Each structure stands twice: as C-alpha cells, then as structure tokens.
Amino acid sequence: MRIAVSVLLSVSASVLGGSALVLALMAGHAVAADAEHGQALFQPCAACHADRPDALGPSLKGVFGRKSAALDDFRYSNPMKRANLVWDEDNLRAYIHDPQAKVKGNRMPFGGLSDPGDVDDVVAYLKTLK
Amino acid sequence: MATRLKDIDAVVVGMGFSGAILARELTKAGLNVVGLERGADRNVAEEFTLSRLRDELRYVVRLELMQDNSTDTITFRNAPDELALPIRRFGAFLPGEGVGGTGIHWGALHWRFLPTDFRIKSVLSEKYGAKAIPETMSIQDWPVSYDELEPFYDRFDKLCGVSGQAGNLRGTKVAGGNPFEGPRSEHYPNKPIKTGTGPAMFSAAANSLGYHAFPVPVATSSAAYVNPEGITLGRCEYCGHCNRTACESNAKASPNVNLMPVLRADPRFELRTRVFVTRLVYDKAAKRVTGVVYTDMQTGEEYEQPAGIVVLSSFVFGNTQQLLLAGIGEPYDPRTGKGVVGKNYCYQFEAGGEAFFEGREFNPFMGAPGMATAIDDFNGENFDHSGLGFFGGGYIACTNAGAPPIGGRVLPRGEPRWGAGWKQATTKWYRSNTRFNTQGSVYAHRDNFMDLDPTYKDALGRPLIRLTYNGTENDHKMSRYLVDKLESVVKAMNPTHYDLQNRPKNFTIVPYQSTHNTGGTIAGSDPKSSVVNRYLQAWDAHNLFIQGASVFPQQHGYNPTGTLGALAYWSAKAITEQYLKSPGPLVHA
Numbered sequence: 001m002r003i004a005v006s007v008l009l010s011v012s013a014s015v016l017g018g019s020a021l022v023l024a025l026m027a028g029h030a031v032a033a034d035a036e037h038g039q040a041l042f043q044p045c046a047a048c049h050a051d052r053p054d055a056l057g058p059s060l061k062g063v064f065g066r067k068s069a070a071l072d073d074f075r076y077s078n079p080m081k082r083a084n085l086v087w088d089e090d091n092l093r094a095y096i097h098d099p100q101a102k103v104k105g106n107r108m109p110f111g112g113l114s115d116p117g118d119v120d121d122v123v124a125y126l127k128t129l130k
Numbered sequence: 131m132a133t134r135l136k137d138i139d140a141v142v143v144g145m146g147f148s149g150a151i152l153a154r155e156l157t158k159a160g161l162n163v164v165g166l167e168r169g170a171d172r173n174v175a176e177e178f179t180l181s182r183l184r185d186e187l188r189y190v191v192r193l194e195l196m197q198d199n200s201t202d203t204i205t206f207r208n209a210p211d212e213l214a215l216p217i218r219r220f221g222a223f224l225p226g227e228g229v230g231g232t233g234i235h236w237g238a239l240h241w242r243f244l245p246t247d248f249r250i251k252s253v254l255s256e257k258y259g260a261k262a263i264p265e266t267m268s269i270q271d272w273p274v275s276y277d278e279l280e281p282f283y284d285r286f287d288k289l290c291g292v293s294g295q296a297g298n299l300r301g302t303k304v305a306g307g308n309p310f311e312g313p314r315s316e317h318y319p320n321k322p323i324k325t326g327t328g329p330a331m332f333s334a335a336a337n338s339l340g341y342h343a344f345p346v347p348v349a350t351s352s353a354a355y356v357n358p359e360g361i362t363l364g365r366c367e368y369c370g371h372c373n374r375t376a377c378e379s380n381a382k383a384s385p386n387v388n389l390m391p392v393l394r395a396d397p398r399f400e401l402r403t404r405v406f407v408t409r410l411v412y413d414k415a416a417k418r419v420t421g422v423v424y425t426d427m428q429t430g431e432e433y434e435q436p437a438g439i440v441v442l443s444s445f446v447f448g449n450t451q452q453l454l455l456a457g458i459g460e461p462y463d464p465r466t467g468k469g470v471v472g473k474n475y476c477y478q479f480e481a482g483g484e485a486f487f488e489g490r491e492f493n494p495f496m497g498a499p500g501m502a503t504a505i506d507d508f509n510g511e512n513f514d515h516s517g518l519g520f521f522g523g524g525y526i527a528c529t530n531a532g533a534p535p536i537g538g539r540v541l542p543r544g545e546p547r548w549g550a551g552w553k554q555a556t557t558k559w560y561r562s563n564t565r566f567n568t569q570g571s572v573y574a575h576r577d578n579f580m581d582l583d584p585t586y587k588d589a590l591g592r593p594l595i596r597l598t599y600n601g602t603e604n605d606h607k608m609s610r611y612l613v614d615k616l617e618s619v620v621k622a623m624n625p626t627h628y629d630l631q632n633r634p635k636n637f638t639i640v641p642y643q644s645t646h647n648t649g650g651t652i653a654g655s656d657p658k659s660s661v662v663n664r665y666l667q668a669w670d671a672h673n674l675f676i677q678g679a680s681v682f683p684q685q686h687g688y689n690p691t692g693t694l695g696a697l698a699y700w701s702a703k704a705i706t707e708q709y710l711k712s713p714g715p716l717v718h719a
Contacts (some may be wrong), residue, residue, distance in 0.1 A: 041589070042354065043350070043353070043354055044364065044365035044523050046354060047354035047362050047363060047364040047365065047379075047380070048362075048364055048380070049356075050362060052362075054175075054391060055362075056175070056364070056379075056380060075175070077179075080677050102501075105181055106180070107179045107180045107378075108180065108426035109364070109367055109369070110367060110379070111367055111368075111369070111376035128328075
C-alpha cells in the first residue's frame with residue numbers, strides 16, 4: 001500500500017515538475033512515516049554522518065529543530081554557513097529530497113531521495129536521533 | 131653538498147598505493163618509516179569534496195592531479211632508429227602526482243590476473259610448442275603463482291572495499307560471476323555496483339551468443355563498508371565524475387581514503403611532501419642502497435636520507451630511471467638482448483567504440499568507470515589460439531562511466547562536428563548511446579624498452595627516461611580479433627548505428643588511451659632475466675624493494691592495480707617476516 005502511494009506521487013512529481021513536487025512531498029505527509037524504514041535508508045548516510053572526529057559529515061544527533069551549520073567542531077561549507085535554516089520538517093524534507101536545490105553548493109555528496117515516502121521516513125528517523 | 135639526515139629504518143619513495151601499503155605494513159612491524167612524495171599532500175577532508183570535484187575542466191581537461199611535465203617528463207619515440215622528443219604534456223597516459231599518486235584518479239577497475247597469466251611462457255610452450263613463441267616476444271613466467279598471491283589479492287580487495295560478483299569461490303563456480311577467474315578464497319567485500327542500461331543490454335546480448343557476462347569488479351564501494359584498517363567507506367553515488375579525479379563520498383578506493391588516515395596517526399610514520407628523490411645512494415660492493423638523496427622542491431635544499439630499507443614505489447618510469455641513474459643492474463640493450471633494466475616495457479592495447487540506439491534512454495550522465503559488464507571469454511589462455519597468428523587477449527566490456535559535459539558527447543560517424551547541426555545531433559544522441567572497450571594484453575617485444583635519454587634532462591638536471599614503444603604485429607592481430615568479437619555482441623544489441631575503432635598502426639602519445647604502463651624493473655627467477663626476485667627484492671641491492679607495475683614481466687588483459695596491490699602486500703610480508711630477521715638476499719641466484 002505504502003509503495004503504491006509513493007510510486008504514484010513520484011510519477012506525478014516527475015510529470016508536473018518542481019512546484020508539483022513540493023505539493024507531492026506535502027501529500028506524502030498524510031501517510032504515517034516509518035522511522036524504522038528511515039533508519040534502513042539512512043545506512044549509506046551513516047558512513048559519513050557518524051559520531052567520529054574524522055567523520056566526513058556532521059553528527060546528526062539532535063538535528064531536528066537545530067539551526068543549520070550549528071556544530072562548532074564541524075567545518076561546514078560556506079553555502080551551508082550562509083543558509084541560515086532551521087532544520088524543521090519542511091526544510092529537512094526539501095534538503096533530503098534534493099540537497100543541491102535546497103542549499104546550492106553545499107558539500108554533501110548525495111543526490112537526494114526521489115521518493116517522498118522515503119524522505120518522510122528518513123525525517124522520522126532523524127527525529128529519533130537525540 | 132646534501133645535508134645528511136638521521137638514519138631511519140625504512141624510506142618509501144612515492145606515496146601511491148604500493149608506497150602507502152609498504153609504509154603501513156612496515157610501521158605495523160615496528161619500523162620507523164619516512165614516506166617521500168615529490169608532489170603535494172592531498173587531504174581528503176579539504177580536497178575530495180563537492181562541489182570542487184565535479185569540475186571536468188579542472189581535472190579532466192587541465193589535468194590538475196597529474197604529473198607536472200614542467201619539472202619532469204619522459205621522451206618518446208616509436209623505434210630505436212628514431213629521435214626521441216620530450217612529452218610536454220601527457221596525453222596517451224596520465225601518471226598522477228602527489229600523495230595517493232595515480233591511485234586517486236584511477237577508474238578503480240579492480241582485477242586479478244588469470245592463474246595461467248603467471249606462467250604464460252610455460253603455458254604457451256605446453257599448448258602450442260616452444261617454437262610457436264616468436265623470437266622477438268620476450269615474455270616470461272612470473273616468479274610467483276596465482277595461488278601464492280591469492281591471499282594478498284584478498285587483502286587488497288578488502289582494503290579497497292571492492293564490489294563484484296564471485297565467479298569461482300574456492301574452486302566452485304558461482305553463477306553470475308566470471309567463470310574464468312582463478313579461485314577466490316572469499317566473496318568480494320561488497321555486492322556489485324548498479325548496472326546501467328547499456329551494460330545490461332551488453333550482458334543479455336553476450337549471453338545470447340553463448341559468452342559469459344558478469345559485472346566488472348570495481349574498487350568502488352556499493353554500500354557503506356568498514357575496511358580492515360577501520361576506515362568507513364561511503365556508498366558510490368554514481369555522480370559520473372570520478373574519472374581523473376577523486377571521490378567525494380569516499381566510495382572509490384584511494385590510498386588517501388583507505389589507508390593514509392591510519393598512517394598519518396601513526397607516530398612511527400613521517401610524511402614529507404614536495405621532496406623530489408633525485409638518486410639512490412648505491413654501495414655496489416656491499417650490494418646495498420644506503421639511502422636516498424632528495425631535493426626539497428620548495429627551498430631547493432638537498433638532503434640525504436640514510437635508511438636501512440629502501441622501498442622504491444614511484445611510477446614505472448621513475449622506478450626504471452632511478453635504477454639506471456644509480457647503476458643498479460645491467461641496462462637492457464635491445465641489439466644484444468642482454469641486460470635487464472628498462473626491459474619489457476609494455477602498454478595496454480585498448481580499442482573500442484560506441485553504439486547508438488535511437489529513442490532509447492541510457493542516462494549517460496550518471497555512472498562510474500566501473501559501472502560495466504564484461505566477458506572474459508577471449509582473455510589470456512581462456513580460448514584456443516591455434517591458427518590465430520597471435521597470443522594474448524583481453525576482456526571485452528560495455529561501460530556507463532559517466533558522460534561529462536565537455537568530453538561526453540560522442541556522435542555517430544557522419545554527424546556534423548560543429549555548429550547548429552552538431553547541437554541538434556548532440557541533443558538527439560547524447561542520452562542514447564553506450565560505450566565499449568576491449569582491454570588487450572601487451573606481450574613484451576624485444577624492441578620496446580626504456581633507457582636514459584642522451585639529450586633531454588629534467589628540472590634537476592637528470593637525464594629523462596626515453597621510452598621506445600610501438601604496437602607489435604602480435605598485439606594488433608590480437609586487438610582486431612577482440613574488436614571483431616565485440617562487434618558480434620554489439621550487432622546482437624541491435625543498435626541504430628555503431629562505430630568501433632581499431633588501433634592505429636603506430637602508437638602515438640595523444641589522445642588518451644590508458645595509463646597502464648608496465649615493465650622496466652621486471653620480476654623473474656634469476657638475475658639474468660630480471661631486476662627483482664619473487665619478493666620484489668632487487669637482485670643487486672638486497673635492501674631495495676621495488677614496487678608497482680614496473681615489476682610486471684608483461685602486461686596481461688586486465689587493469690594492473692589489483693595485481694599491483696596484491697604484490698605490495700606479498701612483498702611486505704616477505705620483508706617483515708623474513709628480511710627483518712636475516713637481512714640479505716631472500717632468493718639465492
């Protein structure tokens with residue numbers, strides 16, 4: 001059931017383009033997000049977003065609700081420093097869907113998740129990181 | 131007068147894959163090691179990042195990570211009776227420079243040679259009679275067997291987080307893998323990376339003809355992976371940009387990502403960059419290299435670094451040049467066939483092309499150099515050469531390597547090359563083509579070799595290496611045979627157009643062909659026919675261990691790095707477990 005909805009949304013998104021996509025992402029919200037699935041999707045991300053001093057990405061502990069570029073011990077890219085975002089649901093969703101569209105020039109080597117259901121699940125998982 | 135520095139247990143000249151592996155294994159054994167690198171340090175956190183790396187102009191066109199030809203280059207000619215001239219800008223091959231060496235910008239295709247490759251001269255003699263091997267073909271057996279090297283292949287696979295599908299696990303054939311590969315002790319550390327549309331079509335077509343298609347093994351992690359050094363690798367994101375540059379997500383293996391962090395943290399290891407080793411200090415009577423002399427390229431100051439063990443791990447040209455300059459081993463003379471240093475230079479004989487499928491979407495902008503499927507049915511001795519008139523072979527592959535904005539625009543033959551017509555054709559065909567390659571072997575020939583150039587010198591006044599090389603009749607026949615086989619597969623894919631190119635008769639130093647140069651300090655079972663023994667120890671200097679593809683007796687039909695890494699681990703084990711206990715020749719001539 002879940003998969004069917006996601007496919008439908010991503011098809012409509014790709015047909016209608018950018019603005020429809022935002023709506024589609026909002027619509028994905030209606031289905032309860034699955035943090036467990038989000039954790040599974042997060043595994044490739046965890047290679048960089050690890051709590052190690054030499055990690056390639058910043059720690060995401062407590063990321064939900066945090067300001068962007070907030071950690072003192074991580075060297076953020078200039079675009080990320082300038083982004084001035086609060087990582088709320090909408091910003092996280094848009095960023096995970098298409099990182100370069102949301103914060104152009106940032107250094108995260110990830111192309112984004114095209115499936116809005118997947119995006120929701122990852123956001124749900126990120127909320128559990130405290 | 132060079133300033134003499136404090137004695138060190140071991141010095142490593144060149145910090146690419148081999149150098150990093152040797153430095154790591156020697157420090158692990160308790161030695162204090164200095165790593166010398168003539169290029170810049172290359173720091174992952176600063177440099178291997180988005181959006182810096184996705185810059186085709188900077189890395190692919192302007193070659194930022196490659197050897198600086200204004201400091202050092204080689205001279206080239208096709209034949210011994212020609213005048214060699216310096217290569218002012220590398221083209222056909224691109225040796226890297228800086229920490230990581232060529233291991234940063236490689237395509238990460240990660241192969242093992244066939245068990246029969248390691249005893250190729252014997253195999254050919256057994257199968258076709260000793261007389262079948264032309265007198266001019268100076269191939270020889272390796273002094274090490276596949277079975278001996280296998281555990282070290284496995285170690286290097288794990289260091290690199292190689293993604294692939296086993297075809298022969300401890301002697302049992304595994305469906306979907308390469309049925310011709312030598313027995314593997316373990317599966318690949320990671321599952322194969324994704325397959326593009328073109329490679330998938332190639333597999334189907336090849337299998338329909340009775341061949342055996344499989345995903346190409348690639349040192350690009352298909353999933354997050356922790357290597358035995360405790361380093362976490364990311365997942366390939368298929369950005370399509372890593373050819374000629376690094377990886378932004380730590381998925382493509384490089385010394386910098388997969389090994390250097392451990393070395394950098396080790397107090398027994400010291401890295402010195404922008405230091406150019408000009409010569410090995412050779413004590414001929416004692417058969418030892420007492421140290422190396424280098425110039426600090428930032429100050430111009432000269433230093434002598436004495437060392438108990440010297441690991442020579444620069445590129446093929448540098449390794450050979452150091453030996454010739456120091457007078458270690460007898461220089462090769464093509465007229466008499468005597469001497470060994472500079473002998474058996476080999477290249478990689480690649481040829482291929484592309485096919486166009488009108489209206490079909492291939493997403494060529496995504497991919498990875500290793501996003502490829504291949505058949506190995508026509509490699510080495512995987513097929514019968516009776517009556518063919520040549521020896522050797524290679525794998526045949528279809529690749530979705532990423533088609534970047536400047537260079538990734540192939541068009542069918544006959545389409546306009548500029549203007550509005552070119553734009554139209556590009557729009558039509560850019561997303562509707564896929565590419566092929568044949569990775570042909572080069573079996574050594576008497577007339578292909580390296581020596582010191584009599585005229586041209588580098589920035590530090592040392593004679594350049596002079597490369598004398600041309601494609602041989604044997605290798606051309608082999609390559610045409612592979613391209614014919616490729617054509618049969620391409621036809622079975624039913625393209626709208628296709629265009630396959632045989633190699634031109636004479637080798638030229640442009641355009642890019644392959645960085646797979648081998649030979650010059652070849653390995654063998656006696657000092658008459660080789661520079662180093664089976665442990666990569668120089669016959670004429672027992673504390674000198676020479677690493678890299680310069681020890682390959684000839685080049686087989688695969689990318690060389692997998693074997694280069696395995697040899698580094700094999701050699702390191704001999705040093706730490708045998709040589710340190712009783713320094714001296716490990717093989718008695």
